[in-house]
Amino acid sequence: MTVNARHRRPRARKSTKLALGAAAAGTMVLVPSVANAEPQPTIDQVSAQLNTLYQQEAHADEAYNAAQAAQATLQQQVDGINGQISAEQANMNQTKTRLGGLAAEQYRNGGIDPTLQLMLQANPSTMLTMSATVGRVTANNADTLALLDQQKADLATKAREAAGKMALLDQQVKAAESTKKQFDGDVAKTQALLNSLQAQQRAALLAAQQKQQAAALAAAQAASQAASQHSTSGSSGSSSGSSGSSGSSGSSGSSGSGGSKVAIPSVSGRAAAAVAFAQAQIGKPYIFGATGPGGYDCSGLTQAAWKAAGVAIPRTATAQMQGLPAIPASSAQPGDLVFFYGDSSYVDHVGMYIGNGMVIHAPHPGSSVEIVAVSTMPLVSYARP
Known part of the structure; x- marks a missing residue:
């Protein structure tokens, strides 16, 4: 009667499925095939197409993670x-x-009905004792059998329900x-077009991306320093950290996107x-659905x-946002989580x-963990x- 719990993957909730369908339906095909002779799109067009596909990929990743989390929860229920x-x-x-013991005893007594056995007893006290014992045994066994039958029926219903949910979640994960x-196919096509660009064009695209990232980081740090100086001048002799920092004056250099020092x-x-x-983890690759260490x-x-800090948080970005205490941007400190692309x-x-308007994140397929300015993505x- 044990439910087969070998399922390994589930599907996201209904709303996630609908969102995935919308994302798939909205996939744009702005990039022509590399093999044809049509004019190549501009660097800006290629970059925009990549950004669109990467966001759609992130949506699929989030749906897949939600499906896995749901499967793990249901697996625990099935195990229970x-x-x-x-x-x-x-x-x-x-x-x-x-x-069985009672049946064997009756067999040894020749299958005589307990009531008839009582009538044949010569000793009245023995008859009364046996009468009470048989009554108790009969009542107890009847109650026990009735209870176990009901429990068996209830558990069988639960097992069927759990098995049905596991099958549904398995279908949903396959869809994800x-x-x-x-x-992945869309990204591969766009990446292939990017690779087909001339060396000079690829260099120009990379330079533009690095310039944009460096400018965003510089702007974030400048704004943070200005806020820190304003706070210091407003408090007699006190030294405060930058807005969104821990209030500590120490800092260290680290490489962000394009090798910029922050x-x-x-x-x-x-x-x-x-x-x-x-x-x-900076420099380690983005891998769809991965939690490390590679x-x-x-x-x-x-x-x-x-x-690693001894704190358990939910698996998906949405669950992290909904399951953790929200804070205003003005109170953000290092270690806080920042959420992008979506709504409440x-x-x-x-x-x-x-701190200093910066965030460490794993961006998208084909990239690695890096530091970027918060302002580079829709907060x-x-x-x-």
């Missing part, structure tokens, strides 16, 4: 039901053993994987362990970083804030584990 079924089966076996393959405010406590872990997706990185009900991306909210 299987344990209950095993316990009830053991109880039923014990009851059958007791009933299918969507992932579709987006100053990271120091931080203490569990947040320090989380930030240190995230920093140590690579990460966005929420896999933030979850692993806080796990659903997000596709998350990174770890490290939704902040939360603190």
Whole structure:
């Protein structure tokens, strides 16, 4: 009667499925085939197409992670039901053993009805004793059998329900994987076109990306320094950290996108362990659905970083946003989580804030963990584990 719990993957909730369908339907094909003779799109067009596909890929990744989390929860429920079924089966076996003993006793007595046996007893006191015993045994066994029958029926219903849910979740995960393959194909096509560009064009695209990232980081740091100076001048002799930092004056250099050097405010406590872990992952590849140690997706990185600090947080970006206390941007400190691309009900991306308007994140397929300015992506909210 044990439910087969070998399923390994589930599907995201209904709303996620609909969102995936919308994303798939909205996939644009702006990039022509490399093999044809049509004019190549401009560098800006290629970059825009990549950004669109990467966001869609992030949506598929988030849906896949949600499906896996749902499957893990349901697997625990199924395991619990299987344990209950095993316990009830053991109880039923014990009851059958007791009933078998009574049957054997009746067989040894020639199958005589207990009531008739009582009537044949010569000693009245013995007859009364046997009458009470038989009554109790009969009543107890009847109640036990009725209870176990009901429990067996209830558990069987639960087992069927759990098995049905496992089958549904398995179908949903397969759909999420299918969507992932579709987006992987789209990204591969666009990447192939990028690779087909002339060396000079590729260099121009890379230079433009690095320039944009460096400008964003410089602007974030300048704004943070200005806020810090304003705060220092407003408090007699006190020294405060930059807006969104831990209030510590120490900082260290770290490479961000394109090799730019950025100053990271120091931080203490569990947040320090989380930030240190995230920093140590810089340069590791983005891997769809991964939680390390060889690579990460966005929420896999933030979850692993806080796990290293001894704090358990949800698996997906949306669950992290909804399950952790929200904080205003003005109160953000290193170690806080920053959510992008979405709204208050659903997000596709998350990174770890490290102060000075910067975030460590795992961007998208084909990239690696890096430091970028918060301003380079559409911000939704902040939360603190």
